[in-house]
Amino acid sequence: MANAVEDLDTSDSDSSIDIIEISSDTSEELQPRKVFVLDSSSESSDSEVDNSEQSFHFAESLDSSSDEKSENGLPNTGENQLPQPPSQALPGRNYLAAFENSCGCEWDCLSLRLSQEDFVVAQHLFEKIGKRGAQENRFTKCDVCVALKEEKASTMDPEVKSLIDRLMEEHNTVNIAERQTYFDHRELARGQPDKYLSVIVDGMAQNKLCIPRLAQTRKSTSGLWSLRTHLTGTLVHGRHAIGYFDLMQYPHDSNLTMNIVLRILQELDQIPDTGFFQFDNCFRENKNKFVFSFFGYLVEEGVFNEVFVNFLMRGHTHEDIDQVFSVIANNISGKNVVTVDELLDIVLGILKSGYSRSGSSVHLLDRMFDIRDWIKPVAADLHNHSVPHAFKISKDETGCAKLQYKIWSTDTEWIPTDGSLKLLKAKPLGIPGMVVPSDVKMNVNKILEDIPKLINSSTVRVVTEEQKNWWEDFLSSTLPQYLAEQQQAEWPLxxxxxxxxxxxxxxxxxxxxxxxxxxxxxxxxx
CATH class of the missing domain: 1.20.5 (Single alpha-helices involved in coiled-coils or other helix-helix interfaces)
Known part of the structure; x- marks a missing residue:
C-alpha cells in the first residue's frame, strides 16, 4: 500500500499533472507526501499549500486563459479572488479538499483525519476517479456517491473498503447538514413571513414539456418537430408557487434568474428585510458575479437588509421544487396535451392544488430585461466563487454592498470578516434595455412545417378542431409576436x-x- 503512489500513471499529457511535495512537522512518523495539482500552467498552482495540522489539499485547477470566462463572471484567477478559508467543516478533523475541477467530482466536503497509509490510498482513489472523466448532469446521481460505490465494489482490500465507508459517511454528513440549513430557512419564512422570505428557483427538464404531446406516439409522426417549452419553477415558502414558461426565445443565463427574482418581488404585498434564495450550482444561470451584484444592488437600495444565497452539494440538489416537477411530469404523462394553453392550465392546477390556491400562478414570459449588460460595467470581478456553497450579502459601514461566504453553511465564520469584498464599483446608470428574442433554439422553420403535419395527420384523431384553430392562430400571429423585438418596458424595480x-x-x-x-x-x- 505504501508503494501506491509509484503505481500512479502521470504520463497522460491531458492531465497536466505536476507533483509537489508537502512535509509535515506534526509527527516524526509522517514522511513527506505528494499532492496532485492539475493544470500546472494555472496561476493557482503557484499558491502555497497549507500543511498545518497534517492537512492535505488537492488544489483547484482554474483556467485563466479565457477572457470570455472572466467576462461572464465564471470561475477564474485574478487579484480579487475569494481567499481560501481555514478548515472548519467539522471541528477537530483535518480538512481534505479535492475541488471538483481536480477530478470532476465535488470532494471539498471531505475532512477526515487520515493516517499516512490512508492518505496514500485516498490519493490513489482520487486519481483513478479523476481519469474516469465523470460527466456533469444535474439530473443524474452524485458523481462522488457513484465513484465511491464503484471503487468499493472493485476492491477486496478491507482497509480500502473501510476508508471508502468513512469517506461516504463524511460526504453524507455534510450533505444532510446543508439540506437542514435549507429546511431552517424555509421554516423561518413560514413562521415569520413579515421578517423572512425564502425562495427556491430551478428549471424543469425540457424533454418533458414539448408541445403537442400525445399520449400514444405514432410511428408516422414520431420524427416530426414539436415546440419546446421551458419551465422555471419557484416556491415562495409560506406564500405561493409560481411557474415561468418561455418558448426558448431567451437565453437561459443570469438574465433569466435576475428577471425571475424581480418578478417574484413584484408579486409580494410586502418585502421582508431578510431574503433566503436557494439555487442550483449552474454558473451560467445562478452562481456568477452578475447575480451576486444584482442582489448587492437590491441591498444597497434598501429592498433587503440581508440576502443569503445558498447552493446545495452538487448531485444532491433534488428538493421540494423537484417534487413539484415530478408531479407535473406524472400528470401530463399518458395525456394528450396539444396546445401551450393546455399545458399552462395543467401546471397551474397542480400549483394551486398542492401549494396555494389563492396566490399561485403561471406566466408565459413575453419580455426580459437585459440586467446583465446593465450591471456589468459596475459589477466587481469575482474569482473562485464556484467553490463556496453559502453567501451573505449585506451593507458595510459605508452603505456599500459586501459579499461574505462560507465553504459550507455549517462553517462557523463568514469570510472575509473585514467586509473587503465589495460587489459594486458604483451605481448602475439608467435602466436596463430589453433582451432581443432569438429563434436559434426554436427551429421555427421546422415548427411551421412539422406541427401542421402532426395535428392534421390522418393517424392522429385526438386533435379537435378547436385545437387545430389554436395552432393556426399561434403559428401565424402569436409566435411572431414572441419573437419580435420588444419595446422598452417600464422598469419595475x-x-x-x-x-x-x-x-x-x-x-x-x-x-x-x-x-x-x-x-x-x-x-x-x-
Whole structure:
C-alpha cells in the first residue's frame, strides 16, 4: 500500500499533472507526501499549500486563459479572488479538499483525519476517479456517491473498503447538514413571513414539456418537430408557487434568474428585510458575479437588509421544487396535451392544488430585461466563487454592498470578516434595455412545417378542431409576436423600492403610535 503512489500513471499529457511535495512537522512518523495539482500552467498552482495540522489539499485547477470566462463572471484567477478559508467543516478533523475541477467530482466536503497509509490510498482513489472523466448532469446521481460505490465494489482490500465507508459517511454528513440549513430557512419564512422570505428557483427538464404531446406516439409522426417549452419553477415558502414558461426565445443565463427574482418581488404585498434564495450550482444561470451584484444592488437600495444565497452539494440538489416537477411530469404523462394553453392550465392546477390556491400562478414570459449588460460595467470581478456553497450579502459601514461566504453553511465564520469584498464599483446608470428574442433554439422553420403535419395527420384523431384553430392562430400571429423585438418596458424595480419604503414608513408610524399610546395608558411608566 505504501508503494501506491509509484503505481500512479502521470504520463497522460491531458492531465497536466505536476507533483509537489508537502512535509509535515506534526509527527516524526509522517514522511513527506505528494499532492496532485492539475493544470500546472494555472496561476493557482503557484499558491502555497497549507500543511498545518497534517492537512492535505488537492488544489483547484482554474483556467485563466479565457477572457470570455472572466467576462461572464465564471470561475477564474485574478487579484480579487475569494481567499481560501481555514478548515472548519467539522471541528477537530483535518480538512481534505479535492475541488471538483481536480477530478470532476465535488470532494471539498471531505475532512477526515487520515493516517499516512490512508492518505496514500485516498490519493490513489482520487486519481483513478479523476481519469474516469465523470460527466456533469444535474439530473443524474452524485458523481462522488457513484465513484465511491464503484471503487468499493472493485476492491477486496478491507482497509480500502473501510476508508471508502468513512469517506461516504463524511460526504453524507455534510450533505444532510446543508439540506437542514435549507429546511431552517424555509421554516423561518413560514413562521415569520413579515421578517423572512425564502425562495427556491430551478428549471424543469425540457424533454418533458414539448408541445403537442400525445399520449400514444405514432410511428408516422414520431420524427416530426414539436415546440419546446421551458419551465422555471419557484416556491415562495409560506406564500405561493409560481411557474415561468418561455418558448426558448431567451437565453437561459443570469438574465433569466435576475428577471425571475424581480418578478417574484413584484408579486409580494410586502418585502421582508431578510431574503433566503436557494439555487442550483449552474454558473451560467445562478452562481456568477452578475447575480451576486444584482442582489448587492437590491441591498444597497434598501429592498433587503440581508440576502443569503445558498447552493446545495452538487448531485444532491433534488428538493421540494423537484417534487413539484415530478408531479407535473406524472400528470401530463399518458395525456394528450396539444396546445401551450393546455399545458399552462395543467401546471397551474397542480400549483394551486398542492401549494396555494389563492396566490399561485403561471406566466408565459413575453419580455426580459437585459440586467446583465446593465450591471456589468459596475459589477466587481469575482474569482473562485464556484467553490463556496453559502453567501451573505449585506451593507458595510459605508452603505456599500459586501459579499461574505462560507465553504459550507455549517462553517462557523463568514469570510472575509473585514467586509473587503465589495460587489459594486458604483451605481448602475439608467435602466436596463430589453433582451432581443432569438429563434436559434426554436427551429421555427421546422415548427411551421412539422406541427401542421402532426395535428392534421390522418393517424392522429385526438386533435379537435378547436385545437387545430389554436395552432393556426399561434403559428401565424402569436409566435411572431414572441419573437419580435420588444419595446422598452417600464422598469419595475423602482416600484419595488417604493413599495419597501412605504412598508418601512408604515412600520415606523406604527411604532410611534404604540409609544404615544403607552404614554397615555400609563404603560410607559411601568
Amino acid at each position: 423602482q416600484e419595488i423600492i417604493h413599495k419597501k419604503l412605504r412598508r418601512n414608513m408604515e412600520t415606523l408610524a406604527g411604532l410611534h403610535f404604540q409609544r404615544i399610546s403607552s404614554i397615555f395608558t400609563g404603560e410607559h411608566f411601568i
